[in-house]
Amino acid sequence: MFFSIDQNSAIPIYEQIIRQVKFAIADGTLAGGQMLPSVRQLSRDIALNPNTIARAYRELQSQQILKPLRGRGMIVRRDALDACLDARNELVIANVRAALADAFSGGMSSGQLREIFEQALLDLEPNAAHTNSSQRPSGGEPSDE
Amino acid sequence: MFFSIDQNSAIPIYEQIIRQVKFAIADGTLAGGQMLPSVRQLSRDIALNPNTIARAYRELQSQQILKPLRGRGMIVRRDALDACLDARNELVIANVRAALADAFSGGMSSGQLREIFEQALLDLEPNAAHTNSSQRPSGGEPSDE
Amino acid sequence: MFFSIDQNSAIPIYEQIIRQVKFAIADGTLAGGQMLPSVRQLSRDIALNPNTIARAYRELQSQQILKPLRGRGMIVRRDALDACLDARNELVIANVRAALADAFSGGMSSGQLREIFEQALLDLEPNAAHTNSSQRPSGGEPSDE
Amino acid sequence: MFFSIDQNSAIPIYEQIIRQVKFAIADGTLAGGQMLPSVRQLSRDIALNPNTIARAYRELQSQQILKPLRGRGMIVRRDALDACLDARNELVIANVRAALADAFSGGMSSGQLREIFEQALLDLEPNAAHTNSSQRPSGGEPSDE
DNA sequence: GTGGTCTAGACCACC
DNA sequence: GTGGTCTAGACCACC
Numbered sequence: 244m245f246f247s248i249d250q251n252s253a254i255p256i257y258e259q260i261i262r263q264v265k266f267a268i269a270d271g272t273l274a275g276g277q278m279l280p281s282v283r284q285l286s287r288d289i290a291l292n293p294n295t296i297a298r299a300y301r302e303l304q305s306q307q308i309l310k311p312l313r314g315r316g317m318i319v320r321r322d323a324l325d326a327c328l329d330a331r332n333e334l335v336i337a338n339v340r341a342a343l344a345d346a347f348s349g350g351m352s353s354g355q356l357r358e359i360f361e362q363a364l365l366d367l368e369p370n371a372a373h374t375n376s377s378q379r380p381s382g383g384e385p386s387d388e
Numbered sequence: 389m390f391f392s393i394d395q396n397s398a399i400p401i402y403e404q405i406i407r408q409v410k411f412a413i414a415d416g417t418l419a420g421g422q423m424l425p426s427v428r429q430l431s432r433d434i435a436l437n438p439n440t441i442a443r444a445y446r447e448l449q450s451q452q453i454l455k456p457l458r459g460r461g462m463i464v465r466r467d468a469l470d471a472c473l474d475a476r477n478e479l480v481i482a483n484v485r486a487a488l489a490d491a492f493s494g495g496m497s498s499g500q501l502r503e504i505f506e507q508a509l510l511d512l513e514p515n516a517a518h519t520n521s522s523q524r525p526s527g528g529e530p531s532d533e
Numbered sequence: 534m535f536f537s538i539d540q541n542s543a544i545p546i547y548e549q550i551i552r553q554v555k556f557a558i559a560d561g562t563l564a565g566g567q568m569l570p571s572v573r574q575l576s577r578d579i580a581l582n583p584n585t586i587a588r589a590y591r592e593l594q595s596q597q598i599l600k601p602l603r604g605r606g607m608i609v610r611r612d613a614l615d616a617c618l619d620a621r622n623e624l625v626i627a628n629v630r631a632a633l634a635d636a637f638s639g640g641m642s643s644g645q646l647r648e649i650f651e652q653a654l655l656d657l658e659p660n661a662a663h664t665n666s667s668q669r670p671s672g673g674e675p676s677d678e
Numbered sequence: 679m680f681f682s683i684d685q686n687s688a689i690p691i692y693e694q695i696i697r698q699v700k701f702a703i704a705d706g707t708l709a710g711g712q713m714l715p716s717v718r719q720l721s722r723d724i725a726l727n728p729n730t731i732a733r734a735y736r737e738l739q740s741q742q743i744l745k746p747l748r749g750r751g752m753i754v755r756r757d758a759l760d761a762c763l764d765a766r767n768e769l770v771i772a773n774v775r776a777a778l779a780d781a782f783s784g785g786m787s788s789g790q791l792r793e794i795f796e797q798a799l800l801d802l803e804p805n806a807a808h809t810n811s812s813q814r815p816s817g818g819e820p821s822d823e
Numbered sequence: 824g825t826g827g828t829c830t831a832g833a834c835c836a837c838c
Numbered sequence: 839g840t841g842g843t844c845t846a847g848a849c850c851a852c853c
Contacts (some may be wrong), residue, residue, distance in 0.1 A: 250603070253398075255852065263493075270495025292853055331494040335487060335501070340508045342483030348408075349476040350415025353513050356480070360505050363485045369492050400828060426840065437830045442841070458685070459838035459840050543688075545843060553783075560785025571825065582845045587826070604825050604853035621784040625791070628777030630798045632770060638698075639766040640705025643803050646770070650795050653775045658788050690837065727838055825853075831846085838840075 246289050256291060260299035262334070265308065268319060268327040275321035279309065390417060391434050401436060405444035407479070410453065413464060413472035420466040424454065535562060536579050546581060550589035552624075555598065558609060558617035565611040569599065681724050691726060695734035697769070700743065703754060703762040710756035714744065 246263050248256055267273040279285075282300065286293040300317055303309040308326060309317040346356055391408055393401055412418040424430075427445065431438040445462055448454040453471060454462045491501055536553055538546055557563040569575075572590065576583040590607055593599040598616060599607045636646055681698055683691055702708040714720075717735065721728040735752055738744040743761060744752040781791050 632773030
């Protein structure tokens with residue numbers, strides 16, 4: 244599976260699962276209508292208590308991301324993509340703002356912050372082809388309907 | 389005092405105090421040799437149980453940031469500044485990296501991230517106008533209207 | 534359990550617990566991966582407030598001796614043995630040096646100190662007869678009567 | 679003065695003073711009838727709160743070590759030497775036994791302990807001429823009467 | 824069930 | 839006055 248769980252993180256495991264399901268939908272790894280691994284299957288795969296998986300699925304269901312198929316499991320709702328893109332964007336924006344607010348409250352300058360940001364981008368960017376332009380088009384979701 | 393506690397944060401109160409003491413040292417608000425408010429005084433000022441303050445002070449002591457003067461109170465160690473600058477930088481870098489890692493794992497592009505970063509900087513930067521140059525002098529409010 | 538707490542000691546109870554956990558790891562009573570008694574269980578067994586136990590466990594955690602398994606309890610870290618052997622040796626060496634420094638500062642001679650040391654060894658050594666040779670094999674109870 | 683105070687020690691400062699006065703008497707640095715520095719003088723010399731000095735002198739007086747001369751200060755009682763030698767010996771013996779008990783409770787062997795003891799002796803012995811004989815005469819106090 | 828946080832309040836030694 | 843320890847008990851999230 245595509246889950247990577249950090250047992251030591253301060254973020255509860257069920258939250259990590261919720262987030263990773265949403266992000267997988269946001270980036271297209273999981274598409275509408277697709278089936279999720281069963282609670283039992285997944286609990287074996289990633290060695291977690293089934294209760295923890297079940298809790299994550301339950302919350303994703305109540306957030307209208309997943310839909311239960313009676314007796315068969317959970318599928319991704321056809322209309323889940325927008326909610327997942329929004330969730331992703333909100334989370335990322337909140338993270339960035341929190342990091343900046345922390346930095347300013349400790350007296351750091353925006354110059355130092357830009358350096359840190361660019362360095363982190365260099366280190367982490369998946370397709371490492373870094374360009375200096377900050378005017379690239381904003382992205383937008385390709386329509387694959 | 390300079391403390392601002394968020395009772396509803398997921399971050400424990402004693403951790404908020406620890407962080408704010410370190411950041412106050414990092415930005416020069418608290419200098420080496422300076423006295424901290426007493427446990428009882430601070431507990432009155434920010435309406436917290438003295439045990440909570442004492443716990444924060446105790447951890448700062450074991451991290452070599454504060455030093456107790458027996459029967460008199462807590463002072464900032466002369467050599468605390470470096471540790472506090474390091475702590476601040478590490479925290480900010482970790483925050484930024486976590487935000488970026490999250491974003492990439494959700495399929496966001498570095499272009500989108502730069503926009504989010506610059507927007508957050510605009511919103512949060514304390515009393516400073518934004519210019520696009522990253523070599524601009526560190527202070528000043530140039531009018532680019 | 535293997536804890537023996539002295540309520541009247543000048544050493545705080547939580548420090549006694551910390552020391553005894555480390556020493557139990559050092560002498561092999563507690564091995565890496567092994568589970569500790571839960572805070573509530575131990576607080577019942579040795580008639581102490583759970584907060585006191587929790588404080589000891591918390592500090593052992595921050596010293597990388599124990600590791601919390603969320604919702605399940607505390608285990609001894611696999612790599613804790615070295616740290617515990619070091620802690621034990623450092624403590625013993627510090628104790629011995631402090632005793633000797635005190636003695637010398639009061640004008641005592643090394644001859645007097647050797648007598649005191651050998652007498653204390655005779656009195657305290659667990660189930661072992663004393664011989665004058667310091668190269669004797671490490672176990673066994675030779676009868677030198 | 680002959681005092682060396684460790685502000686950070688777990689041992690209270692007034693206890694350090696008491697011990698150092700007794701040990702100075704035990705090793706002959708302070709003789710019966712000799713005058714101690716006044717509370718004010720000493721508090722200036724070693725930069726301590728006069729209350730702390732006064733408390734130490736008060737306890738030494740109640741232990742029959744010092745005697746107040748009205749309006750002039752404290753002198754060492756003529757019969758203080760025996761009490762001071764006893765106090766020194768008891769303290770050293772207690773220290774040594776405590777160190778050994780700690781060591782055994784952590785699974786250390788008497789062989790290891792002898793090594794530690796001899797090493798500490800080598801490091802600390804004031805007139806570093808170390809001999810291997812452990813049968814030296816026990817010392818005894820020279821009579822200078 | 825588990826540990827973690829927080830409040831409330833007692834008591835202590837030290838200055 | 840100062841910080842440090844300890845008890846008692848509530849409440850929380852997680853498993």
